[in-house]
Amino acid sequence: MRSFTHINAGTVHETCALLSKYNGKAVLNAGGTDLLSTLKGEHLFDYPEAVINTKTISGLDYIREDGGVLEIGALAKLSEIVKSPLLKKNYMALVEAARSVATPQIRNAATMGGNLCQDVRCWYYRYPRHIGGPIRCLRKGSGPCLAVKGDNRYHAIMGGRRCFAVCPSDTAVALVALDAQITIAGPKGERKIAMIDFYSPLGNALKKDEMVTGITVPRITGPMKQRYLKFALRKPVDFAIVGVASVIAIEEGVCTDVRIALGAVAPGVVRARRAEETLRGCYINEDIVSQAAEEALAGARPLSMNAYKVEITKTLVKRAILI
Amino acid sequence: MHSEKYLLGKTIPRFDAVTKVTGRERYAADYYGDDFLWAGVKRAGIPHARLKGIDIAIAKNIPGVVAVLTHEDVKGTNRYGIIRKDEPVLADSKIHHCGDAVALVLAEDKEALRCAIESITFDYELLPGVFDPEEALKETAIKVHEDSPEGNIIRYVPVETGTPESAFNECDTVIEAVFEVSRQEHAYLETEAGWAYFDKTGQLVIVVATQTPFRDRFEIAPALGLDMEKIRLIVPYLGGAFGGKDGITLQCLLGLAALHSGGRPVKMWWGREESFLASVKRLPARMYYRLGAKNDGTLHALECRLYFDGGAYASLGGEVMTLAAEHAGSAYRIPHVSIKGWCVYTNNPIGGPFRGFGVPQVTAAMEQMVDILALKIRMDPLEIRRKNIVRQGDTNCVGVTLTHSTGAEECLRVLSEHPLWRGKDTWKKSAAPFKTRGVGIACMAHAMGYPPIVPDVANAKIELTEEGKIRVYAGVVDMGQGNASTYLQMAGEILSQDITGMELVLPDTERTLPSGSSSASRTTYTYGNALIKAANTLKMRIFEKILPLIQGSDVNEFILAPDRVIHPPTGKEVSLKEASRFFSESERVCTDTFIMPVVEGMNDVIYMGPHLIYSYGAHLVYVEIDRLTGEAEVKDYLAVTDAGRVINPQVFEQQIQGAIAQGLGYALYEDYMVDEGVHLTPDLATYIIPTSMDIPEMTSIPVETFEESGPFGMKGAGEIAMSGPLPAVANAIYDACGIRIPRSPFTAEKILKALCKLSAIIFAFFISKG
Secondary structure, eight states: OOOEEEOOOOHHHHHHHHHHHHHTSSESSSSOTTTHHHHHTTTTSSSOOOOOOOTTTOOOEEEEETTTTTEEEEEBBBBHHHHOOHHHHHHHHHHHHHHHSSOOHHHHHOOOHHHOOOOOOOOTTTOOGGGGGGOOOOGGGGSOOOTTTOOOOOOSSOOOOOOOOOOOSSSHHHHHHHHHEEEETTEEEEEEGGGGGSSSTTTOOOOOOEEEEEEOOOOSSSOOOEEEEEOSSSSOHHHHHHHHEEEEETTTEEEEEEEEEESSSSSSOEEHOOOOOOOSSSSOOOOHHHHHHHHHTTTTOTTTTTHHHHHHHHEEEEEEHHH | OOOOOOOOOOOOOOOTHHHHHTOOSSOOOOOTTTTOOEEEEEOSSSSEEEEEEEOOOOHHTTTEEEEEEGGGOOSOOEESSSSSOOOEOOOOOOOOTTEEEEEEEEEESSSHHHHHHHHEEEEEEEEEOOOOHHTTSSSOOSSSSSSSSTTTTEEEEEEESOHHHHHHHOOSEEEEEEEEEBBBBBOOSSOOOEEEETTTTSSSEEEOOOHHHHHHHHHHHHEEEEEEEGGEOOOOSSSSOOOTSSSSHHHHHHHHHHSTTTTTTEEOOOOOOOOOOOOHHOOOEEEEEEEEEEETTTTTEEEEEEEEEEETTTTTHHHHHHHHHHHTTBBBBSSSEEEEEEEEEEEESSSSSOTTHHHHHHHHHHHHHHHHHHHHTTTTHHHHHHHHOOOOTOOOTOBBOOSSSHHHHHHHHHHSSSSSHTTTHHHHHHHHHHHHEEEEEEEEEEESOOTTTSSOOEEEEEOOOOTOOEEEEEEESSSSSOHHHHHHHHHHHHHHHHHSSSSSOOOBBTTTTOOOOOOOOOOOHHHHHHHHHHHHHHHHHHHHHHHHHTSSOOGGGGGGTTTTTEEEETTTEHHHHHHTOOOOGGGGGGEEEEEOOOOOOTTTTTTOOOOOEEEHHHHHHHEEETTTTOOOEEEEEEEEOOOOOOOOOHHHHHHHHHHHHHHHHHHHHHHOOOTTTEEEEEEETTSSEEEEEGGOOEEEOOOOOTTTTGGGGGGOOGGGHHHHHHHHHHHHHHHHHHHOBSSSOHHHHHHHHHHHHHHHHHHHHHHHHH
């Protein structure tokens, strides 16, 4: 790790001002569980001049329901999300997703905002400096994606263009299925965008001087079955090879509403809209769910080594709906 | 006399338990002092190149940098290596793998160190590399070491018994298969660390995490041009090693740093990525097997060709492959055998010792072969093993008659009577939808100690201190397996002392005696035997010394008790402290030597000669496969082990459980991937090892044969269980869903692909049948 200026931020406004001042040369630190490995591995060409500690901003760790709308502050710990009675009652997909992250110790430090903003796990992108890296690629400014010709077993099976690293966040997948919005603060105030629009192939929607302050989830009407299923090499403490979140309302065996989100298959989270349409209004049985799973993966274009992810995603979609 | 078993066979808390769990124990990385310097290394990061020049100008001028050293600063041979001196302290003419050290920096703080390492550049001509052992054997292959007399061959080992050529014609069934196993990283908790300085007498003192303090001196001295007698190694407890610290890791670099530190102590401590990059790995292997049997299941002939990827330097790769060749037939009687093994240089990470030392690789192959054969001749996998398993008096695959304890058959018997074996069919039938269950077994053997050409010697030393305490000088490193504590338990048994009241001196080339490496399942056996003799001498000496004091008539009338000697005929007691006063300085210490017995007169059978004494095991595993994702989950595990008598059941069980966990990692997840020199799994986020959550319930049953030559009847238990999990899991996967994956680990990805292929074949079969 190299030396940097460490600044404790007092407010969101101050944080954005600092981000403006450093003009891309500062990074935010909340739980630090992702940032520290980035700083230590030095796999980026640019090293931050300043690390702005956001943990000192008070009042950003809320988990509350306001008029049926769920609000979670960016500094809410994943362990609080796992424990929250409110979330366990109505937002089980998010609870399951948060619980699937890393270890209890890491969840005690990791935050909602940090989990959404974490950097990708691509092993070429993250290749450490001291062992022959860093490797140049488009995500770092310029260069080809090494995963295309190299070992791409964990890379994108859809939506990849120029960069095939996948979005590693588990909670983002659940939040997309819950139709959440993400609140972004900048020097000129706040804006809200849909969770699904947050990620782009080479990063996310944050501008240099912006930060995530929280998420909101619209009112849940009626009983909804929610799931987050994660498939990884190792059960605990591992990043998803595939993650699938589902939120589904079933009345008398008929699907009245459904949202399905696919994680770790693309640079961002993918909504399986065609699959949802297939299910909506139909009696839920194995045939229709299999059909939906096929449709969910209809756009998949696997790379040389990751076709198995297509099959696993289909299975997870089926399980998320049926079980 | 005291009761027959004072401490023996009892679970008593390890001597190191409290200091370790409370954080008081000092490991090599915990050594700090005033005014010390940090030492660090610039690594090559490229797999194969001719080194043309190193630019250290910028690094030298960075404030806080004390010295920047290259190969030109190495005054000795700049080469080390246990068998072949092929590894440079700092790279000179060529770079042979990504982890090569190019320059060494000494700095006041870690920040200056980092900046300096970062600023060092070197001129090179990139060379094409060789990354596959069979490719490396071709005439036209790139030569990793141009000066190597046999090209890329580190070691070629042929073994032949009987008449294998004609024996295959006598078989009713012959099967053939190829197996590949992955490169495994030790991933010990404690990364390589050390502390070095020159003391007032001009002696180089190195405090370091190593398995081999005495042997290391033979390597450091010539490499750096130092006098071996002027090097002292002190080895605290290790935070794990598993073979990865068997030999030089950072010792030479530390010594070189101390030579240029201006008299200040130097500290070096590798991070996880550096440890992964530079350390040795379990050798990946490709193994071609051919096995022939009679219709009744009698194994008759075995032929195998083993290709082990030794990586950039010889290390002990050739010896690892040799032990593999010796164990290629697992624990069975096979009269006609032809084994050919090659350990080969490549530009991959260095292959070296790792718990099992080649045996897990070949056991993975052979135990799958036995199951394939059993299926072919419609025999039960347990029955075919029982029929062929070695018994005492049998001749093993390399022609050695097993005259010592041989409990392999007993292991199988215990396994066959266990509820997990008896209940397997019921368990298999109760699988949930889309799940399919299988049960697999595997046998294993593991030779103990060094081969005959390297005498397996230990020198024990025990002392009655002035304070009347018993002090054991352990010359063999305790890398976490608990052997040091077991030494105290053994001495305590003989001297009737509780281990908490005893003292322990960990390996120190100045204070303890040379006793060989902490490896080869030998530490407790060899040192323990020497210690028993020394402790008995001390006991008699204590009795002799107080005989006049008590005015007793016979030393045999005395008994020892914690901290005192008792003379039952008179009821008199003398404290050990009191007794100690009658000892002169030289009399306090008793030493003794033990040399492990070996096979005599058969050294031409195999390179280095064959082993005499073996531990054995039989494992059983329950595996559940998710048919839709391919995920294999281990549900239950049974390990039956013959490692002779058990001294401390808890320490024994820890060894078995640890090996099972490491073995399941080898079977299911662990694959240190290198793509033409690029390390794809350079850290613990990408190199996946099992956590406690991934490990099933493990049952360990010792069969406790009595090894006559062993200390209190024991044999080595550190490695044996490492070889079972991979083949047992492979056999269980086949039992569950009829697939064999030729290359481990058995990840969901591979199982799913095989399942899809299988269903396509079945589909095609039904189509063709109309």
